[in-house]
Amino acid sequence: MSLEDPVNEVPTMEQGRFANIAVTLHEPTAAPVSTDAKIKAHDVSVFYGEKQALIDVGIDIRDKSVTAFIGPSGCGKSTFLRCLNRMNDFIPAARVTGSVEIDGVNIYDPSIDPVQLRARVGMVFQKPNPFPKSIYDNVAYGPRIHGLAKSKADLDEIVITSLEKAGLYKEVKDRLLEAGTGLSGGQQQRLCIARAIAVNPEVILMDEPCSALDPIATARIEELIDELRQNFCIVIVTHSMQQAARVSQRTAFFHLGILVEEGETSQIFTVPRETRTQDYITGRFG
């Protein structure tokens, strides 16, 4: 998708502008859209101490497609994302109720080891967070701890394929042993994506992956997300409605801890069922 695309601007109430979004968002989605639910969440509530941050969220997230979570700040979209790989476990005061099933297994079942779960559900964060290691070691980190490579040659191959899939290999192939922290912001974020891909996850969660990047780097990441969709179930939290419109097939709108509406991205952005969704995407609040 080109940078000069008019959807980079904030949409207004004009109908014509809506039509514009609807047209552009279907452009890159040539791959067939899967309809199988990879993740099924039922009645998920999250409490931070006394405060309830998420109220009875239920959603089916499809495999091999991109689902975007949108909503104003503090609406619970990131909180819900972090429920999907149990990252909320690290917040001492946080308590999660309800169930999240991935391939039919509840990940909050006591028999589930969150460490194993996170190997299947990768995550990319808002700010690029490469480890203070070489580019190679950053990508090799996951495969090493999970013993995915039998030999050095195996590991080399995993690292190179992951970097290729993340669209970074060409840029860094001559300096794989240099520090990952020496890359530019956009390259660092693609390195983090390569790192997540390297452990061969089934689901990739992205928490505002482009919010710290410039428009060119953002465009590259968005292209990448669209390519990755063929192999992974991708969930992306974003503040940018344009981004949601550009990269996702399905969109969920959160407001005040409630999942207000979820559906085809084209439908959410053109004919939302709820007035709150309508108000948000037209810029009346948020």
Added chain:
Amino acid sequence: MSISVLLTILLIALIPAFIIGLLKARRIAEDNPRAMHSRAGYYGGYLALWTVLPALIFTLLWAVLSPTAINMMVRAELPATVLEHRQGEVSLIMGTIDAVARGLPYLTPAERSQIASDPAAVRDILGKAGVILASEPEPYVIAAADHLNAVRATSRWLMTGIAALLALAGFVYAFSRISAQFRARNSVESVIRAGLIAASTVAILTTLGIIMSVLGESVNFFKAVNPLEFLFGTVWDPRFAGAGEAAEHGQFGLVPLLWGTLFISAIALATAVPLGLFSAVYMSEYAHPRVRAAFKPLLEILAGIPTIVYGFFALITIGPFLRDTGALFGLQISATSALGAGLVMGIMIVPFVSSLSDDIISAVPQALREGSFALGATKSETIRQVVLPAALPGIVGAVLLAGSRAIGETMIVVLAAGIAANLTFNPLESVTTITVKIVSQLTGDLEFNTPQTLVAFALGLTLFTITLGMNIYALHIVRKYREQYE
């Protein structure tokens, strides 16, 4: 007027000078507040500084320099026979004159005349005035004391008068300069900056002074002893020569002391680094915040225990314990051993390692941990492979700091490692360190100008060089890792 009174008056004068400057500036500002370059307070400050600062600096300089000048003037008046005495005795006589001079003003006129007429009664009369003398002072002492008092009085009057003149001149000058265009703020701020520079220079100058004094005495030592003999000699046997005997020198081999120092420090670090690092990891990564809040100050108490107390502990608990335990296995461990001293010193420096490392580990961004967890890493994998490498430069700094603390430690070694300068690789025997030998060479009835005493400064110089080298190396390491990771 005495110096303290003068200084007090000068400091009090700050207030009226400030107020006068402030008022004058306000009056100018009444007509046209926008035209003033600075806020009124800066004009007050400017006037106050010009009034007080020159006079203050003059007074302080006078206070520092005048005693020497007065002393020289009085000494010049002493009979030639007195000045032929040795340096130390002349100082002693000057001391007596000073004491008598302090007593004289308290005597009644009758007593004064009695002193003049009856030299034998001087001691008694002065004794009543609070001046205790060892013997009847010679007549020239009284004359010199009178002279001293007179010069002192003149000096005080001169000081007061010149200070008052300077204050007045400064006040008039500054007052005349206060106008709307005058940049009072810039002047005041440059004075403040000069003050800050002066404050930061003091530490540097002190360091330079220390280096110069140690260097000077070391050079005296190396005049008597060959530097190569000192640096590479393997026998430490200074042979205490009695006072005045130029006699034999003995051997001043540094190697056994240096080895002892490094050996004990190495044992201490081998104890402290694992203990400190593990407790730091526990505190920052595993402990509940409430546990950490209790744990950390408790560990830091260790750093507050005086080292001599650690020395007792080593001497009466650890030493005998090691000896008895060794005996069980048929090992001969002396009660004062490198091992015991190293272990106790290691415990002493645990808080340096743990507390600093804990801060450094806690400062590693949470994003790095989350990134690792999100890849399915366990907590220990995350700590070993992400958190500790990221914290490494800081941890190295903490360890080197603890190391230089260990190298400079004295009291524990005196008590726990002994004073025998053995060159041994056996940690169960007693060794000694550079610091211990500095203490033992400088204490006791020794003449100062012998190599036996001066060697202490050469040892101090060596110690200083080692710790300086360690600090430079630590900075180098920290910088190297910074470049790599940031």
